[in-house]
Each structure stands twice: as C-alpha cells, then as structure tokens.
Amino acid sequence: MCGIVGLFLKDKALEPHLGALTNEMLTTMCGRGPDSAGFAVYGDALNDRAKITLQSPNPATDFANLDRLISGAIGHEVDLRVKSTHAVLTVPSDQLEAAKAVLRSQAPSVRIMATGSAIEIYKEVGYPTSVASRFELAKMSGTHAIGHTRMATESAVTTLGSHPFSTGPDQCLVHNGSLSNHNNLRRELRHDGMTFETENDSEVAAAYLTWRMNQGMNLGEALTKSLDDLDGFFTFVVGTKNGFGVLRDPIACKPAVMAETDQYVAFGSEYRALVNLPGIETAKVWEPEPGTVYFWER
Amino acid sequence: MRTIDLAKTALRDLNQDLHRQSAGTNEARWEVINPMGSHAVAVGVDAPITIDIRGSVGYYCAGMNKQAIVTVHGSAGPGVAENMMSGEVRITGDASQYAGATGRGGLLVIEGNAASRCGVSMKGIDIVVKGSIGHMSAFMAQSGHLVVLGDAGDALGDSIYEAKLYVRGTVKSLGADCIEKDMRAEHHDELAGLLAKAGISGVQTSEFKRYGSSRKLYTFNIDNADAY
Numbered sequence: 001m002c003g004i005v006g007l008f009l010k011d012k013a014l015e016p017h018l019g020a021l022t023n024e025m026l027t028t029m030c031g032r033g034p035d036s037a038g039f040a041v042y043g044d045a046l047n048d049r050a051k052i053t054l055q056s057p058n059p060a061t062d063f064a065n066l067d068r069l070i071s072g073a074i075g076h077e078v079d080l081r082v083k084s085t086h087a088v089l090t091v092p093s094d095q096l097e098a099a100k101a102v103l104r105s106q107a108p109s110v111r112i113m114a115t116g117s118a119i120e121i122y123k124e125v126g127y128p129t130s131v132a133s134r135f136e137l138a139k140m141s142g143t144h145a146i147g148h149t150r151m152a153t154e155s156a157v158t159t160l161g162s163h164p165f166s167t168g169p170d171q172c173l174v175h176n177g178s179l180s181n182h183n184n185l186r187r188e189l190r191h192d193g194m195t196f197e198t199e200n201d202s203e204v205a206a207a208y209l210t211w212r213m214n215q216g217m218n219l220g221e222a223l224t225k226s227l228d229d230l231d232g233f234f235t236f237v238v239g240t241k242n243g244f245g246v247l248r249d250p251i252a253c254k255p256a257v258m259a260e261t262d263q264y265v266a267f268g269s270e271y272r273a274l275v276n277l278p279g280i281e282t283a284k285v286w287e288p289e290p291g292t293v294y295f296w297e298r
Numbered sequence: 299m300r301t302i303d304l305a306k307t308a309l310r311d312l313n314q315d316l317h318r319q320s321a322g323t324n325e326a327r328w329e330v331i332n333p334m335g336s337h338a339v340a341v342g343v344d345a346p347i348t349i350d351i352r353g354s355v356g357y358y359c360a361g362m363n364k365q366a367i368v369t370v371h372g373s374a375g376p377g378v379a380e381n382m383m384s385g386e387v388r389i390t391g392d393a394s395q396y397a398g399a400t401g402r403g404g405l406l407v408i409e410g411n412a413a414s415r416c417g418v419s420m421k422g423i424d425i426v427v428k429g430s431i432g433h434m435s436a437f438m439a440q441s442g443h444l445v446v447l448g449d450a451g452d453a454l455g456d457s458i459y460e461a462k463l464y465v466r467g468t469v470k471s472l473g474a475d476c477i478e479k480d481m482r483a484e485h486h487d488e489l490a491g492l493l494a495k496a497g498i499s500g501v502q503t504s505e506f507k508r509y510g511s512s513r514k515l516y517t518f519n520i521d522n523a524d525a526y
Binding site for chain 2: 250251252253255257270271272273274275285286287289290
C-alpha cells in the first residue's frame, strides 16, 4: 500500500494555508502507510540563493556549528534553520556545489535530502501524524506540496527509504506501487552518471525523470517517456519548481483521485484525503486515466 | 426516517444498526450524511430498507448487499457493491475500479462512469452504467448482464463465461475469447427490460451491440477437465 497526497495551488490567497491543507490531507492517509512519512513543500523561489535540505541522525551535534563551518569554507554568508532532524541551509546559488562539497567532506553524517531554490523535503520513519507535527508542516506556506505515507514493500524502513525522493534540483517524486525493472534501469542510469543513495525502486523512477529532464524534456514529456521504460505498478506524483505531474501505469491497480477548482489541483490516494479542501463539494473530481500523463505548470 | 451523521457517529455503529434491521422492520428509510469518503459504508445489509447516502464514499460501499436499496448521492471508491446478492445499489456520480465485482444478484446502476475492472468475475448481478467503463471490465464474467451506454475500454470480457454484455458506444478492444454476437429479438427484449429496471429512457435497444463468449478458450474444452 502507501498513501499519496498532492496540492498544487492556482490561487495565491491559499498559499499561506498550503501547509495546513497538506497536513490534513497527509494525516488522513496514515492507515495506508503507517511506517514512515515525508513531504516536499515548494515555497517562494529564492533569487540568487539556493536551499539545501539536510538530515542528520545526530542533529544536536551535526547542526551545532554547521553554518560557521560552511561559511568559513566557502567565504560567503549562509543561513541555517534547524527543524528537528532536518535543517535548511541557504547559500548563494553560485556556491551550491562548493557548499555540497564541504558537507560531503566535513560533515559526512549529514545527508542531503533536496536542493533547489524553492523545494524543502522532510521525511522520517514514524507515524505520519507525528512526522508531520515534528516538522510543523501545518505552519508552512508555499505554492505546491507533495506528501507520502509509506508501507514499505521493496526496501528497508529507513529515513532514506522514505518518500519523496529528490534526484535533481527542485524535483521530487512519490510513488505508490513497485517497479520490476529498477535494478537494470539503475545500472543504466549509473552508467550515464546518475547517483543513487538507496536500493529503493522509487528512487530509480525519480532519477529516470531527472535524467530525461537533463536531456531537455519538460516534466510532461519525461513522464510520457517513462511509460515505455518503466515496468511495474505505479502511481506517481511528481513536483518541479513550477510544475506538478501525475501518472498511473496502464494497469492502474494503485488508487488515485483528483480534484480541480479555480483555486487548486489536488491529488489523493483516496477521496477521504480531499474532503476538507475548500470548495470540494463543487470541484471537478475524477479518477486519472491509466497510462495518461497529467501535468500542470504555472 | 433515521438520519445518521457520520461526522458524529462511528461507522461501526452505523453498520451495526443497519445489520440489526430485518424483514419486518419499522425503520425502513435511512439517510447517511457526511460520509466524507469513508470506507465500507452500509456493507452487509440484509433487510428490505432504503438507504440514501448524501455524499461520496470510499472503498466497498454496499458490499454483500441483500434486499436493501442503497443510493449514493455522489461518487464511490473501489469495490462498490462487491459481491452484492440482491437489492439495488445506485451511484449518481462515478464509480472507481471493480464496481460490482463478483456480484451474485441484484441491480447496480452507475449514473456516471465506472473505472477499470467493472463487473470482474460477476456471477449473476445486473450492472447498468450510463457513462463509460474502463479496461478489463467483465473479466471472467460468469453470468448476469453488463449494460454500458457509453464506451468500453481495452480487453472487454476477457476470458468471459456466460455473462451478456451490451455496449452502446465503442469498444476499445475485446479480451481473449470475447466476441460480438447477434442482437436477436430476445436480446432486445432482455435489454429493454434491463434499461427499464434501471430507470433509463430515451435510448433504443437497436443502438447497442451484444458481446459474449465464443467458448473457445481451453477452459471450454472437455479434454482439459483433468487439469483442474
């Protein structure tokens, strides 16, 4: 099983409430995925600055002087905002690679969950309501968000095995299902220079889309191409800096419901996840067709 | 009429109340409000009562229904009226996958569209869909009728046995061993009866095509009987 929720706002007035709405949606899906949870929130895109979401099993020691360590090494001001086991490090965009190199060499137990100008990713092992509250999802604002509750089938219950997976700047993917050709595909993608953190099948799907987008495709085109190259069961919800995509495999066993109004596009594994959204009574509600790419961009 | 508000009442209490009803009950009319996509609403009812559910429901609504007339004034999640025995279930919106699966009797009417696997392994239920149905519908359908006013998706009636399928629109593809068959007089009569039972007017039986089994799969060959 697994639960997915996603909310892509069209109405700016809802942006301060993105976290609260996503929190309600996500915590309805606890039963579908009680072992871990995670979410990506796309805030206002920063100009000239990049965000790196970090995670550490020892946040008290790892994050204590991390900002000074990084700013000393790269020679630029940085900002570090700690939230439980995660922290968001903000650096000048042109110092992103330098900062990542310092993290890798001098803070090896710190993991990079996502990088980009808008995205922040938080994910942990634990019941979804407690994961959402420890990272204060309900207080967050932004333009779109994607959440996942996990019932692991293909790999271990770990922080890194939780969703969303981010394999490119401002990109993320969540998955309900299981892929059967992920080992082959991982080998091929590695050969083309992609790197992987886990043995998880969903990470391969995320990396595949990143690889396609690196070739110049937009998210919609990359999703369409994935229908030829991915084998298995999947319902994907995917985010980019300004895009939101949904794809189900052609057999479409994994559930999906969507709702659209003038204010938002929303996704839920079940209709229950959508019932508290504003105007849901009059929203266009439908089940996404199998093997059909749905894609919104602002 | 009993009105149950699922925002205030536990689903289990509602279902236990419904299970207490029997043939002579005085509480023949029920209304359920605020279902909010809950699963298993009005499952396992066995009494001649009417239940109106105001809003959309989740998985398995009205599963195993006997005698009751259940109307969902909204859409239904996967497995609506699964294994229905008798009575009537009506969905005014859309139904998700495997609507009416394994149903043994009664009438399921979906006024919107039904997703994939509608009527999978049906065993005597009558299903009438005003809209279209998804792929793999009526897979291994054994008996009963599936009437579709719209279109059917891929692999309709794959490995079908004796169920009869009537489709008014296009069929994207037929599954293994499913073929188009002649509409003879008795089929027009039967289809007219099904449409009337579902309360549908304004369509002619001549607009439909009939599909069923060509009985050529290995399961129909007596020489394979030992294999099972």
